[in-house]
Amino acid sequence: MPLSQPMPDGFAAKIAALNNFEPATAGFSPFIIAGEPLGWLGSETADLLQAQGFIQPHDAGYALVPGFDTDAARRSEGLRLAAEAMQADGRMGGFRDEPYRVCAGWDQPDIAVLDRRAIPHFGIRSFGIHLNGVVETATGLEMWIARRALDREVEPGKRDNMVAGGQPADLSLMDNLIKEAAEEAAVPEALARQAKQGGIITYQQVEPVERLKHDTIFTYDLFLSEDFVPENTDGEVGQFERLPIAEVAAIVRDTDEFKPNCNLVIIEFLARHGLLEVVA
Structure with missing residues (x-):
């Protein structure tokens, strides 16, 4: 602006x-999806998702595990399941049934879709x-x-x-x-x-x-x-x-x-x- x-x-x-938002002081790490830094994960969120097998360390951050990072449908499934794990842990409320784009920018292709409720928990635009x-x-x-x-x-x-x-x-x-x-x-x-x-x-x-x-x-x-x-x-x-x-x-x-x-x-x-x- x-x-x-x-x-x-x-x-x-x-x-x-x-x-x-200051990544260094806020305790967030980049979240890599489809090879691109599309989000940010807080340290406790990253620990939870890594323990449950949804993400793995990648350079200075974390990436969706390869089994979920194959195409848009699998990425969407992996992100949804990861979000459900956060819900089970009490970190997130119920889904709003409003699918949002997961992408690098407005004019960029969709990498996945994710419920509106979960978007900020992954730091996704x-x-x-x-x-x-x-x-x-x-x-x-x-x-x-x-x-x-x-x-x-x-x-x-x-x-x-x-x-x-x-x-x-x-x-x-x-x-x-x-x-x-x-x-x-x-x-x-x-x-x-x-x-x-x-x-x-x-x-x-x-x-x-x-x-x-x-x-x-x-x-x-x-x-x-x-x-x-x-x-x-x-x-x-x-x-x-x-x-x-x-x-x-x-x-x-x-x-x-x-x-x-x-x-x-x-x-x-x-x-x-x-x-x-x-x-x-």
């Missing part, structure tokens, strides 16, 4: 909070889309902000972007945006297709139980009419509110009200539109 404008301290702190719902008014830009439902497993009650979702293995970015926009904000397909891609955000955040979120977010902007009101249809959002962009920026800069990765999405929006100093 290259920036040409000065970064106010409050924004810089939000970026730093999601980029706290994941992808997602976030949509800024923006309204141009006579007094300036305003942005639709979601409030996550209180029963959400992740960050209940936190503020969120109008639409956001992880990227399934079997959908294009636009198809996923259309699906998520319909479910989360009742945006018609024809309107969702008017969204313009903004930027690409990547971060690496260490979480408890040796989880590493190595996430890439594709951001989109959708400029909406003043009479459009989003309506949630899947139960993930408790409410929506439309706020002046200066107020949104102040909330990001000065509080912890937003789901952490949404802070980065809004900061990236502000940077692209020359608005980093809108609350300074």
